[in-house]
Amino acid sequence: MTRVFNFSAGPAALPEPVLRQAAEEMLDWHGSGMSVMEMSHRGKEFIAIHAEAESLLRELMGVPSNYKVLFLQGGAIGENAIVPMNLLRGRSSADYVNTGEWSKKSIKEAKKYCTVNVAASAEAGNFTSVPKQQDWKLDRNAAFVHICSNETIGGVEYHWTPDTGDVPLVADMSSNIMSRPIDVGRYGLIYGGAQKNIGPAGVTVVIVRDDLIGQALPITPSAFDYKQQADNDSMFNTPPTYAIYIAGLVFKWIKAQGGLAAMEQHNRKKAAVLYDYLDATGFYSNPVAREDRSLMNVPFKLRDEKLDEAFLKGAQAHGMIQLKGHRSVGGMRASIYNAMPVAGVQALVAYMKEFEASHG
Numbered sequence: 001m002t003r004v005f006n007f008s009a010g011p012a013a014l015p016e017p018v019l020r021q022a023a024e025e026m027l028d029w030h031g032s033g034m035s036v037m038e039m040s041h042r043g044k045e046f047i048a049i050h051a052e053a054e055s056l057l058r059e060l061m062g063v064p065s066n067y068k069v070l071f072l073q074g075g076a077i078g079e080n081a082i083v084p085m086n087l088l089r090g091r092s093s094a095d096y097v098n099t100g101e102w103s104k105k106s107i108k109e110a111k112k113y114c115t116v117n118v119a120a121s122a123e124a125g126n127f128t129s130v131p132k133q134q135d136w137k138l139d140r141n142a143a144f145v146h147i148c149s150n151e152t153i154g155g156v157e158y159h160w161t162p163d164t165g166d167v168p169l170v171a172d173m174s175s176n177i178m179s180r181p182i183d184v185g186r187y188g189l190i191y192g193g194a195q196k197n198i199g200p201a202g203v204t205v206v207i208v209r210d211d212l213i214g215q216a217l218p219i220t221p222s223a224f225d226y227k228q229q230a231d232n233d234s235m236f237n238t239p240p241t242y243a244i245y246i247a248g249l250v251f252k253w254i255k256a257q258g259g260l261a262a263m264e265q266h267n268r269k270k271a272a273v274l275y276d277y278l279d280a281t282g283f284y285s286n287p288v289a290r291e292d293r294s295l296m297n298v299p300f301k302l303r304d305e306k307l308d309e310a311f312l313k314g315a316q317a318h319g320m321i322q323l324k325g326h327r328s329v330g331g332m333r334a335s336i337y338n339a340m341p342v343a344g345v346q347a348l349v350a351y352m353k354e355f356e357a358s359h360g
């Protein structure tokens with residue numbers, strides 16, 4: 001068996017011990033005689049798996065008791081519609097901060113449900129920074145303020161928490177959830193697809209403050225009404241059971257590593273290896289403002305894009321895959337989520353140096 005270093009932006013690499021445990025438990029979970037995939041979501045076995053995943057997430061992220069944790073379907077793109085449907089609460093507009101491709105998608109979808117006020121935008125700088133809070137034009141009457149805490153494509157990340165006063169802060173954290181400690185209490189709602197940092201595709205995590213739910217628009221599908229899901233422990237419809245099980249194993253792995261503070265150290269170390277090299281060479285470059293650089297997704301370009309193909313081919317030959325940048329920006333992108341070991345980033349930088357030496 002050979003495992004590659006997988007730099008995919010998502011679905012992304014999972015911790016190897018998690019995959020091994022899942023393989024061991026595949027045919028017979030804890031003496032139940034069944035695979036988790038075959039279990040009733042209402043049976044005692046799966047209820048225990050679900051409860052443990054939720055309690056580990058609460059413990060790791062320090063989720064206050066007045067927040068619900070929901071395991072839903074529809075992905076972050078689904079949430080782009082589901083959030084306004086649930087959170088408008090009789091208001092007619094919401095504030096959005098535009099930091100790149102994922103913000104733009106959220107804005108476009110929200111416009112189907114409400115008036116969108118773009119409170120700040122990084123467009124003038126080609127989405128290479130996070131707009132400073134002092135330049136945001138927030139509306140006191142907005143239903144919520146929406147941000148994308150880590151732009152997976154542009155590699156731009158918030159390293160601070162916006163202050164939105166009494167207006168709930170909503171964050172799409174798909175690509176940096178659980179990569180470091182955050183103060184959940186500063187947010188009204190956090191959502192994210194699992195397939196970047198916490199598990200397989202198919203489960204969407206929503207963490208929402210109690211007082212914000214229960215006023216969904218009448219058109220809201222029941223399966224996407226946070227109140228109905230909260231009242232039914234995320235089992236109003238059949239939840240993505242296997243994805244929740246794997247996410248639970250990932251949470252256990254994170255806990256064994258030392259929790260989110262340890263994840264942050266690990267992630268800072270990896271990002272530094274890559275950014276330090278990018279800053280030291282003229283052969284590759286990263287366009288993002290230093291203070292806003294993502295610890296999770298590192299886009300970079302070769303000085304001569306005609307070498308892109310050779311670079312990717314060589315990387316593949318060295319057991320490093322999925323380094324091609326998103327089609328909207330070109331170049332390269334290394335996604336280095338929690339599960340990427342330091343050795344993977346070191347191998348990448350060693351290869352980049354070697355490539356520079358032979359082509360520079």
Ligand SMILES: *Cc1c(COP(=O)(O)O)cnc(C)c1O
Pocket residue numbers: 010074075076077078102148150151152172173174175193196
């Ligand atoms: C991947 C990603 C999405 C899309 O998630 P889906 O699960 O495909 O809906 C949305 N936002 C961000 C920030 C992402 O990284």
